[in-house]
Amino acid sequence: MPGAIHAEGLVKTFGEVKALDGVDLDVPEGTVMGLLGPNGAGKTTTVRVLTTLLQPDRGKALVAGIDVLRHPNEVRRSIGLSGQFAAVDEYLTGRENLRMVGQLYQLSARDAKRRAADLLERFGLTEAADRPAKTYSGGMRRRLDLAAALVVSPPVMFMDEPTTGLDPRNRQLLWDVIQELVRGGTTLLLTTQYLEEADRLADTICVVDHGRVIARGTADQLKARTGGERVEVVVHDPARIAAAREVLLGFGKGEVAIEEHTRRLTVPVAGGARLLAEVIRELDGQGVEIDDIGLRRPTLDDVFIALTGHAAEQAAAAKNKNDGGDGGDGGSGGGSSGAKDARDARDDDGTDRKEASV
Ligand SMILES: Nc1ncnc2c1ncn2[C@@H]1O[C@H](COP(=O)(O)OP(=O)(O)O)[C@@H](O)[C@H]1O
Ligand SMILES: [Mg+2]
Secondary structure, rough: EEEOEEEEEEEEEEEEEEEEEEEEEEOOOOOOEEEEEOOOOOOHHHHHHOOOOOOOEEEEEEEEEEEEEOHHHHHHHHHHEOOOOOOOOOOOEEHHHHHHHHOOOOHHHHHHHHHHHHHHOOOOOOOOOEEEEEHOOOOHHHHHHHHOOOOOOOOOEEEEEEOOOOOOHHHHHHHHHHHHHOOOEEEEEEEEEEEHHHHHHHOEEEEEEEEEEEEEEEEHHHHHOOOEEEEEEEOOOOHHHHHHHHHHHHHHHHHHHOEEEHHHEEEOOOOHHHHHHHHEEEEEEEEOOEEEEEOOOOHHHHHHHHOOOOOOHHHHHHHHHHHOOOOOOOOOOOHHHHHHHHHHOEEEEEEEOEEOOO
């Protein structure tokens, strides 16, 4: 049986750009799926198709069991959406915006009023509640947009990068709200550029790149695939980077990523604090002076390097290269040489760009 959100073979092309290149998704009822990927991966396009805002060129989708292409109006009644395209009326106050949404969803005037006050309070907007939304800062608008999506708890929710642009306190607040929503039975698809966020909220994660799902699984499965924890070292002397790399290779379970300009080396490891102590001793023994060392959990970049052989911020540049495009992206230079090493290794075993079942 298909899940509460189900997509098969979604394709969407904008001119030369293949925004979606055969996306399959299935989100079981009452669970959270994180769609994780860098800028331009196709996250928003996926959400727009699933929320009936955009027609795919090919493929099909069911939301709450309803065909998105054939019965868009029915789908709209079953979903909530927040994100880059959700509408906040500039001229209404925050409170009026929320009350209007409540009434659109057929709450009584009294319930709509109560719900609005409650959400304004939760999102720290009570003081600004009676000012027009156009006077709000970016962060406040973001919170109002999220509050609007939460006025009613629809059976299926979509959130497109809900925490982008939020400060840590508000991000935490939103995470709490999302967890509460899901406990209430809502099925949620959220997009994010942060592994940490998908990790916190999602039951399953789909990693997308270039309009394709390149891996899916739980956060733990993805992290295991990326080699789990990292040792990260900043060496004092750039001339000692090569020596430090040799040491790390001896302890690591994969490629050593090197960022020359920050003198930072990173390697996936198995083993915690004791291993760290051994690395320090060995570096010391080899006369490599360090400015900083630590253990950290894998980031989206680590996932990307492991899966695609390129760092997330290089995705646009790599795409241009792969597609033989004319390279419209001027801001993607300065990648790490470690990522390049990983890419070369990946090309050798021919596993690049195939979906990984983790
Ligand atoms: N309306 C559009 N017209 C032209 N290109 C678009 C349009 N929407 C998205 N794209 C392109 O499709 C690709 C995927 O975009 P998007 O789904 O917004 O990615 P994400 O949300 O993951 O950052 C990008 O290359 C983007 O530039
Ligand atoms: Mg987007």
